Amino acid sequence: MATGRTHRPATRSRGIPEATVARLPLYLRALTALSERSVPTVSSEELAAAAGVNSAKLRKDFSYLGSYGTRGVGYDVEYLVYQISRELGLTQDWPVVIVGIGNLGAALANYGGFASRGFRVAALIDADPAMAGKPVAGIPVQHTDDLEKIIKDNGVSIGVIATPAGAAQQVCDRLVAAGVTSILNFAPTVLSVPDGVDVRKVDLSIELQILAFHEQRKAGEETAAGDGALPAAAPRGAAAADSSADQGPDGDVPAVMPA
Amino acid sequence: MATGRTHRPATRSRGIPEATVARLPLYLRALTALSERSVPTVSSEELAAAAGVNSAKLRKDFSYLGSYGTRGVGYDVEYLVYQISRELGLTQDWPVVIVGIGNLGAALANYGGFASRGFRVAALIDADPAMAGKPVAGIPVQHTDDLEKIIKDNGVSIGVIATPAGAAQQVCDRLVAAGVTSILNFAPTVLSVPDGVDVRKVDLSIELQILAFHEQRKAGEETAAGDGALPAAAPRGAAAADSSADQGPDGDVPAVMPA
DNA sequence: CCATCTTTGTGCACGCGTTCACAAAGACAT
DNA sequence: ATGTCTTTGTGAACGCGTGCACAAAGATGG
Numbered sequence: 001m002a003t004g005r006t007h008r009p010a011t012r013s014r015g016i017p018e019a020t021v022a023r024l025p026l027y028l029r030a031l032t033a034l035s036e037r038s039v040p041t042v043s044s045e046e047l048a049a050a051a052g053v054n055s056a057k058l059r060k061d062f063s064y065l066g067s068y069g070t071r072g073v074g075y076d077v078e079y080l081v082y083q084i085s086r087e088l089g090l091t092q093d094w095p096v097v098i099v100g101i102g103n104l105g106a107a108l109a110n111y112g113g114f115a116s117r118g119f120r121v122a123a124l125i126d127a128d129p130a131m132a133g134k135p136v137a138g139i140p141v142q143h144t145d146d147l148e149k150i151i152k153d154n155g156v157s158i159g160v161i162a163t164p165a166g167a168a169q170q171v172c173d174r175l176v177a178a179g180v181t182s183i184l185n186f187a188p189t190v191l192s193v194p195d196g197v198d199v200r201k202v203d204l205s206i207e208l209q210i211l212a213f214h215e216q217r218k219a220g221e222e223t224a225a226g227d228g229a230l231p232a233a234a235p236r237g238a239a240a241a242d243s244s245a246d247q248g249p250d251g252d253v254p255a256v257m258p259a
Numbered sequence: 260m261a262t263g264r265t266h267r268p269a270t271r272s273r274g275i276p277e278a279t280v281a282r283l284p285l286y287l288r289a290l291t292a293l294s295e296r297s298v299p300t301v302s303s304e305e306l307a308a309a310a311g312v313n314s315a316k317l318r319k320d321f322s323y324l325g326s327y328g329t330r331g332v333g334y335d336v337e338y339l340v341y342q343i344s345r346e347l348g349l350t351q352d353w354p355v356v357i358v359g360i361g362n363l364g365a366a367l368a369n370y371g372g373f374a375s376r377g378f379r380v381a382a383l384i385d386a387d388p389a390m391a392g393k394p395v396a397g398i399p400v401q402h403t404d405d406l407e408k409i410i411k412d413n414g415v416s417i418g419v420i421a422t423p424a425g426a427a428q429q430v431c432d433r434l435v436a437a438g439v440t441s442i443l444n445f446a447p448t449v450l451s452v453p454d455g456v457d458v459r460k461v462d463l464s465i466e467l468q469i470l471a472f473h474e475q476r477k478a479g480e481e482t483a484a485g486d487g488a489l490p491a492a493a494p495r496g497a498a499a500a501d502s503s504a505d506q507g508p509d510g511d512v513p514a515v516m517p518a
Numbered sequence: 519c520c521a522t523c524t525t526t527g528t529g530c531a532c533g534c535g536t537t538c539a540c541a542a543a544g545a546c547a548t
Numbered sequence: 549a550t551g552t553c554t555t556t557g558t559g560a561a562c563g564c565g566t567g568c569a570c571a572a573a574g575a576t577g578g
Contacts, residue, residue: 019565025468029447043525052449056528056567063527071526071573088468089475096467103366110362113447113464118471157474158467181477182470184463188288188372190311198473200466204443205372207459208355208417209284209347211441212377214457215416216348218440278535302555315537315558322557330543330556 016087020061026051027058028084034077043074085117095122095154097180099171100163101131101141104186108162109137122154127167144171151178158182165189172199275346279320285310286317287343293336302333344376354381354413356439358430359422360390360400363445367421368396381413386426403430410437417441424448431458 030050034042044062048055062068062075068083069075085091096114098105101124109124124136127144134141142150150156159175161168161183168187175183182198185191188206191199289309293301303321307314321327321334327342328334344350355373357364360383368383383395386403393400401409409415418439420427427446434442441457444450447465450458 017565021472022465022469024472025462025465026449028468029464030449044527045525050449052451054567056569057565059525059527060566067527069526070575072524072575074525087472089471090468092475094467094471094474103369104363107362107366108463111463114467117464117468119467158470182474184466184470190285190289190309192311196477198470200470202461202463202466203284204367204370204461205288205376206281206284207443207461208353208373208378209287209349209376210281211417211443211457211459212348212353213280213283213346215353215441216351218455276535303557304555313537315539316535318555318557319536326557328556329545331545331554333555 016064020064021088023051023053023057023061024084024088026053027061028081028088028090031077031081031084035081039077041070041074041076044069047075090118092118094119094158095156096120096158096160097123097125097147097150097154097156097175098160098162099125099144099147099175100161100167100187101126101136102162102164105162106136108160108186109139119158122156123150125150127163147171147174148178151175151180156180158184160184160186161191162186275323279323280347282310282312282316282320283343283347285312286320287340287347287349290336290340290343294340298336300329300333300335303328306334349377351377353378353417354415355379355417355419356382356384356406356409356413356415356434357419357421358384358403358406358434359420359426359446360385360395361421361423364419364421365395367419367445368398378417381415382409384409386422406430406433407437410434410439415439417443419443419445420450421445 027047030047031042033050034047044055044059048058051058059069062080065083065087068080082091096119098108098121101109105124105126109121113119114121121137121139124139124141125144125147126132126141129143131141132143151159157180159180159182161171161175163171165187168185168189169191172183172185172191172193176193176197181196183191183193183200185199185201186203188203191201193199286306289306290301292309293306303314303318307317310317318328321339324342324346327339341350355378357367357380360368364383364385368380372378373380380396380398383398383400384403384406385391385400388402390400391402410418416439418434418441420430420434420442422430424446427444427448428450431442431444431450431452435452435456440455442450442452442459444458444460445462447462450460452458
């Protein structure tokens, strides 16, 4: 996975395993899609297929939340959406700040997935004075000097770090000192934080390296035993991948530094 | 972690556990930093601290690669850098294509971590004809129509998908059909691929939701048992930053779709 | 009301990953 | 050469996560 939890050795919330928590958003996404199609109920088998997991695992995951299913029928989609949302804390508003408005920071600011689940981008912060006041995704960028005030005024408890690696720890320290207790770190650095602060890491470079490892292994195996597992995949259709046009301003601080 | 592996139930390469493979890039980064500071050797304790892991775990991880340490001394930094690089397949050139040059795709194209490890951005691909020829990060964007030819001409085996969710599966199918066997997926969708193809997923929305879960738990605990670790949480309801902060225009396709 | 059928919820076993704790190995000083 | 000291490499125990397989529960039809 592209992400990895940091710290918190084996802390379990109220009996909900960490692995289950990590899958809840997946289920929630699949359920939301069903909800939009006005599907009333769904079986564990169907939902598991949509989420790409084993159906037994899904049932066990749900069993940690309670008995929300009906035997012989399945799960009520709307009800389950609500229960999972509540469990994940998405029924409340989570103001988020993004620090480091480079390419990646701008991409995150434009990310549509924020608003759709209780997250609200409360502020964009960058160390470059030239960026100050400049709107990104409709939100004016503020200077790092005001970081503490911004955090406190908005009651922010979740911070996103998209600065270069060299600045990440400093920014992290300031965020934590100002009251942030959850951090999503895109900078390729190991952040050290006090107990009680959660850090999750997203690291593109690591993901690619893991892929390269498996790729190399595949290339090596191809000489040895023929597993024959590689059928020529059928093209599903001449598709068009549309993309958004405008990209963030270039020439700024790179979103992420080399590993 | 922000990422999660897909498929591949318990496939182990040559005895190297998957969890270990996922940590090798972490060690490699720490070692590279040491190498740049001309540190000749490092103990498992020091390196573990730098990588943010347990020293016993680190030693066990290295033991899967072989006995590269010297008892009483530690590990030779340069030698270990080489061994890990070789194990991860980073001593060879990996041409990579990025499909979907929106905000996120552009950020990835500008990502410095590519070139520094055997990865080379061979091409940028987008479905928007208006993007064609336009240089991003010094590389001209090419149209989706030429996807298959680009893959084959460059011998690409690793593809990065940064398209909207709706286009991801189609793009994935075309990439796989053209010969790509490893995919890094940034679109919030479960991709289905044939056996033999590795998919890794990076999903910002999921990461935030997991953080929200823990954040909510922390807020809830503060009332109950005094763990002592939680300083008084800041009020969250305070005034919103800017009212005019409308999220990005929805007509503009976001780099990643809402979950 | 009873039989049947579907689907949930979970007890259980297994395997992976983590951590402890220590013996073996080598460096270094005398 | 011998003893001491440091640090590796790993055997073993433990805990978490996964998946099977099935009993319990409820819907549905007669």
